[in-house]
Amino acid sequence: MIGRQWSSPHAQGMQGRTATREERERETMATADTAFIGNADEKPVRRRRKRADGTGAGGEPPKPVKEPLYASRTEIYPRSVKGFFRRLKWAALWILLGLYYIGPWIRWDRGPNAPNQALLVDLPGRRAYFFFIEIWPQEVYYLTGLLIIGAVGLFLSTAWFGRVWCGFTCPQTIWTDLFMWVERKIEGDRNARIRLEKGPLTLAKVGKKLATHAVWLLISLATGGAWIMYFIDAPTFVVDFFTGQASTAVYSFTFLFSATTYVLAGWAREQLCIYMCPWPRFQGAMFDEDSLIVTYEEWRGEPRGAAKHDQSFEDRGHCVNCGLCWQVCPTGIDIRDGQQMACIGCALCVDACNSVMSRFGLPPELITYDSINNQLAREHGQPTRLRMFRPRILAYIGILAVVVAVMVFSLATRSRLEVNVLHDRSPLYVRLSDGAVRNGFTFKVLNMEREAKTYTLSTEGIEGATLSVIGYEADSVPVVELPVKPDDIGSFRVFVKASRENLAGKSTDMSFVLTDTETGVVVEHSTAFFGPGG
Template sequence: MSIRWGAVKTSQRSPMPRRKRQMNNLSPSKSLYEPRRAVHNKRIDGPFRRFKWLVMAVTLGIYYGTPWIRWDRGPYAPDQAVLVDLAHRRFYMFGIEIWPQEFYFVAGLLIMAGIGLFLVTSAVGRAWCGYSCPQTVWTDLFQHVDRFVDGDRNARMKLDAAPWTWGKVTRRVFKWAIYLVIGFWTGGAWIMYFADAPTLVHDFWRGEAAPVAYVTVAILTLTTVTLGGFMREQVCIYMCPWPRIQSAMMDEKSLTVTYKDWRGEPRGSLKKSKKEPDKFGDCIDCNLCVAVCPTGIDIREGPQIGCITCALCIDACDRTMAEVGRPRGLIDYVTLEDARREIAGEPPRPVWKALLRPRTLVYFGIWSAIGLAMLFALGTRNRIDISAAPDRNPPFMLLSDGSVRNSFTVKIRNMSTAPRRMKIELEGLPGAAMWSSTTSRDRAAREIESTIPADATEPLRLYIAAPPGTGGQSFAFNLTTLDAQTETDTAKVTFSGPGASE
């Protein structure tokens, strides 16, 4: 009946052009997006809050302090512990040195980071988002600045609603100046990973650094202040893709922050619950869990995209339960399976059983296998390399005595931090001898010695003369170091000649 009435009413409407209806729907009185509500989270203390303090101190300490750590690599290499040396195409990380052709080590680290994120998410939900994500860490830092300047939650809300006076302007300017200092040092620390930190700081303040350094610091200052100081929870809710992806990584066995509605509902104030204890649940509707949330959500409404599982609501709820004399855990890390068990009256499982399950063990096994493979590759890799390319035009030359000459460009790479004496010798090509562009054919031999500078690639122009009638065939340049740490490498090439191939 109601459907027919709606259809009749629709048919009786006065005709309106489609374009005009669309314009009415987009009238200024209606907005396509919900306006942002400022989040003023309350200060709270508890084990999860203290853990967030620890993670923030460690991560920020690593980020800001690592460029200043020194690492002695000898006189031929930089002494900065972690350095991305773009000018010389090197990546240094303490005792590890990565060359461009060894980029697979960096790829391995990125794969390990991805699998590690899958592991953490499948085990404890968005714990990465709640504790270690750069957006979370810097947002937390800026929120502490807000408390330092404007006071705790109620004072900040009152100040926001107050008219603009000189006192409010002074506080805002002071707070935003601190934001800029944090953003500036964030950008400044970033560029120190790409150049020697003390030298760069000296050149930067004297105006002698490269223009790209100033541009990079300016961009990172702006983005840090904007994302951490003003957008904050909007980045986590709207901009970050991980909340949309995490659902594929989680299942009913994953731990996540959960409000136990079967225990807390129906809600009632402490006064009402004391009068009628059988009518109300444990939640006294104090809203402290909402007040402490850095993204401003109400965990009691169930799983939400804005929940970063920082567990501050657990600290808040546990404190309230202790004050009213009720058991902790109304909000807690719980799996869906354990939630069903608790509803049925069964005791919850130990946390370690929720963590040590086949899926997390598989992720951990893959993560560990990649890490061990990379360590093995690092431990067994050669610090030398040889490559050779023949001249294409002409492929060979006939000398006056009938011998056949080929020309090769040989590149010898020394990836150690000291010069090394090396020997190049021919393997195969019977009767042939070689000499370099700096010597004459009279000194031709089956092997040549050369000293290669530290951390360098040395090109050599080599000529090989084979007996008359030698045809095209394969042979190799064997490279051997002439020091206590003997290493070898081989470059296989083809000799061109007029004779029949062998």
């Protein structure tokens, strides 16, 4: 049965209806004052209906229930939990938030006339800075490389560890988790929060709610502000922001990103994952039988039932139906219904279940972070194994390695001097009064270094060709000097003059040779010289 269950992941897409109002009220009544273990009557928020193919209740056909097309969101009150995965989640949260908030404040000296912020996307200045790397607009393909690395990295981590991105590192998860932490600190844990919600409107309730939302808004403002700081100088931004001197655009974007943080982490929460995010819709395609995912070992847990401390588990399943697994779930699902789209793979239910299993002296990992193959192996008493290097994993690693290698190689060997040459389209050439032929070019020198440069420009390929540059070199000479300011583009009108006898027909191959007078770095650019021919 389990095998069949996993073989039809699509059928298990969205879980069924959400709890009705009566059910929810019954649930909260039951939860508010019951003991830690054994609330068999409680129901999770998103409870899948039992399967009608006989795996559920005795093969009876399910009774049709009127389903509305729209349903109000059912509030979720996740219970706090302790354990390995919770510690992992805290670690990820604090490290990633730390990187995000501190990032813009890291300084990096680039010399005069350059920003000293280590991480900066300077949109008006058309530059992006990452520590010692400076990216010009025409190098935006590095961003493409980063996106490819991000995407393939996501595929790889999913094939290995399931929805580890969703459960531990996605910003939606991180900020929702942070907001829930604030909520818990101010309003108390699950039961206290439910009591508060259902209770009468008292001064204490208003005060707690106000405090929660005030802290949320402060965090949101810090989040929106930190986002803007990746685009403008952080200290300047802070001063301008609080003295009212920042531009309208800066205020608008800060408040926009603050608002999205507040709405998404404070209000939308799991709805973003379930209704908006495309990733859960196709992440199932990244799994295989060897991916580590959060699952309930149905073969071991069923038939479930409430249990006493000295209970014998000889002729029954190990699940004591305490409900902790779904009470700690941030998306309000019951993992015992099987793998499902709304599960973000955070593994908090594993922690919750393990704490209960240890009380009953049962082996841990009834809800397990393991592969389907290992689960089946345990069911049949076979040895389990971890297959980390499967063909698809090797393919992902291969793609990653290639993209990373290409990126590193091109970054390490890229030139900080480039030329763009545009041959005049009209006229292609002119005849001069001394009989010579002349071609005009727009010659751009991209000096991507932080110091002023002087270059010499000459040509190769046409004997006796001479150069003149509007505004720099009026006479036609073999070699001209071109000065370019630091971190700037020098644009020159360059004329190349050649005798007709040195030309090979209507089009003659030639190249420009630009040499840095200081370092001797040479850039060549091949082009064509046009003439009347004949």
